[in-house]
Amino acid sequence: MLSTEYPFERLPSDDRMTTTPIGRGKIWALYQRAQACFWTTAEVKLVRDPPDYHTKLIHGQRHAVKFIHGFFATADKIVNVNILDRFRPEIDIFEVTYFYNFQTSMEDVHAHMYSIILDSIGISGAEREELIAAVENIPVIGKMIGYMKSIIDSTKPLAARLLMMACVEGIFFTGCFCIIYWLGSLGLMPGLVQANELIARDEALHTEFALLLYTMVKPEFRLSDEEVHVIFSDATDIAVEFAQVLLPEDMPGMNSRLMSDYIRCQADVLINSIGHKLLYRASHHFIFMDQQNMENKTSSFERQVTNYAKEIAGIEMVDNF
Helix, strand or coil, X not given: CCCCCCCECCCHHHHCCCCCCECEHHHHHHHHHHHHXXXXXXHCCCCCHHHHHHXXXXXXXXXXXXXXXXXXXXXXXXXXXXXXXXXXXXXXXXXXXXXXXXXXXXXXXXXXXXXXXXXXXXXXXXXXXXXXXXXXXXXXXXXXXXXXXXXXXXXXXXXXXXXXXXXXXXXHHHHHHXXXXXXXXXXXXXXXXXXXXXXXXXXXXXXXXXXXXXXXXXXXXXXXXXXXXXXXXXXXXXXXXXXXXXXXXXXXXXXXXXXXXXXXHHHHHHHHHCCCCCCCCCCCCCHHHHHHHHHHXXXXXXXXXXXXXXXXXXXCECCEC
């Protein structure tokens, strides 16, 4: 029997043992979108990346690529531990279980992809060990990993932890993705850029899912603007510090100040999407990211139109949660 502190409205469909009829259509739609985005590491070709990394990237760019992978080497595993140990047991909703099961599988694909990229550019031996141990060797990565682990162990209410995980996938990760998109705008490392596009698309969907669950929490369990701002400012401060270490030197079109503006802007986007007051009222100057967002919106729309009939065929919806 669920506690009176259970934060979601209980529906009769939550107790079913069969997939259909679908009880919470909005969650199911995100699960279907995740399925439509399924990919494998075999789809990513890294032929051009080793020569680009060793002969075309300047020192600051190589530093950023290695630093990003030092963080991601650990991050995806911790995301899965949080899902499996905390969120999935806590949220007794049929469609949520489907989504989380699929998400954990895709996080494993991401982790495998990062390892393949490191192999392809020849990061091995002591250099690779140093990257894998980045959580211990680089203080700001330790802060980020510590933040992620704190979600697993936290006694905070589920609404707060959902937003903290949205910050991980929507703020911590966003600076890393942005750097790689920037390399792509310069025509560099196409395999890494392709992998980044696939992973960033997945993580954007995971962020959207966490925010959707937050909006489904019963009003009495949601957070105030002030509480939301504390969560987002804590995460954003760490992400900005990470950007400063990730980008210790200015490069044409990229530096830690521009990246910090971009990260704050993304925090506002997430806060606004759940109906809370903006925190930073920030703007950014990365035209290549605006172009990327336009391309993603176009291709996503086309994919959804193409797949819409497949997704609803034979699926009976009983409500629109």
